[in-house]
């Protein structure tokens with residue numbers, strides 16, 4: 001039997017980075033997914049290795065289970081019931097397994113993702129042989145939460161094949177876990193994110209697990225219900241960056257300028273609460289929608305200014321801001337910044353006018369070498385499906 005899990009990426013409408021320091025943030029799932037399939041070999045396969053295939057990059061790794069037992073002797077499978085953090089000793093042991101892969105120079109960024117895989121796999125299934133295949137519709141390291149989507153999809157696939165799973169193996173198509181199983185997936189995914197991000201807030205794995213649009217603060221989420229037709233243009237500057245380094249840079253700045261940065265984080269908290277209140281308030285007519293969009297645009301610009309204060313801006317982001325401003329559109333970075341993806345609020349009040357403006361702004365942005373997409377937001381969270389059940 002094979003299980004397939006998928007988990008969505010996300011956009012952060014307000015509050016990235018500040019959320020790591022206890023401020024409120026607002027995020028939404030997007031309809032781009034990371035897929036993980038997992039299968040245990042049958043005795044006839046005569047396969048004694050743990051295999052990981054990263055299909056999009058055309059990479060495949062294999063560790064003989066004997067090697068895993070040797071390097072991680074202290075590992076006893078927890079069968080997934082109690083998520084735990086990777087100790088320093090295990091981090092080093094896993095790093096040695098990853099180093100031996102001699103990753104191609106262009107793929108060294110994958111080391112943290114592979115380490116997260118090894119930690120999650122061995123914690124939940126010990127040294128059992130298996131084949132895991134990963135594919136993704138998300139650009140990696142661009143602020144759309146590919147790291148969290150990977151950790152959520154992995155945790156879901158791994159947990160779906162444990163005794164704790166109450167899923168119906170014979171069900172055709174995608175199905176959702178129950179609430180307590182979703183919570184467990186989210187906790188394991190957070191442990192994986194720690195390996196990739198260093199100090200994650202947990203917002204990315206939470207929105208990827210549960211989907212929808214959420215308000216998040218210090219590990220607590222509130223689901224945001226809205227009937228406002230929110231449309232965002234996502235522009236990928238294609239400037240590579242690394243969330244772990246950017247998050248660490250903000251923390252260092254907060255150590256150097258404690259009081260000023262506390263004010264910045266507090267201001268972001270107020271902005272996120274206002275963003276959530278606007279999105280949730282009932283919509284009466286077109287005029288009300290236009291007013292709301294104007295307020296949201298202004299708050300996005302204010303949030304962008306504060307992200308600049310945190311030191312996570314980039315020249316490419318400024319280019320997107322300048323280009324969209326020509327059309328009176330508001331833009332902010334999304335995710336960790338330093339390049340990566342940028343969000344532009346698209347007006348919905350006059351669809352004909354919006355159509356022409358959107359086409360023109362996309363053409364201008366693409367001329368700069370950027371990639372644009374309009375993602376569906378606030379959709380489904382993590383889901384699993386089974387095949388080969390008999």
Ligand SMILES: Nc1ncnc2c1ncn2[C@@H]1O[C@H](COP(=O)(O)OP(=O)(O)O)[C@@H](O)[C@H]1O
Nearest residue numbers: 109110113136140141142143144145146147243
């Ligand atoms: N599909 C994937 N396969 C392997 N590693 C992945 C995958 N998706 C994410 N990762 C890991 O996550 C890293 C990117 O995470 P991060 O810097 O947090 O950016 P983001 O989460 O915004 O995409 C990658 O460099 C890689 O280590």
Ligand SMILES: C[C@@](O)(CCOP(=O)(O)O)CC(=O)O
Nearest residue numbers: 016017143145200201335336
């Ligand atoms: C910067 C941060 O707020 C979001 C990072 O998102 P991403 O990895 O850039 O998609 C970090 C976090 O909340 O863990």
Ligand SMILES: [Mg+2]
Nearest residue numbers: 145147148243
């Ligand atoms: Mg990430």
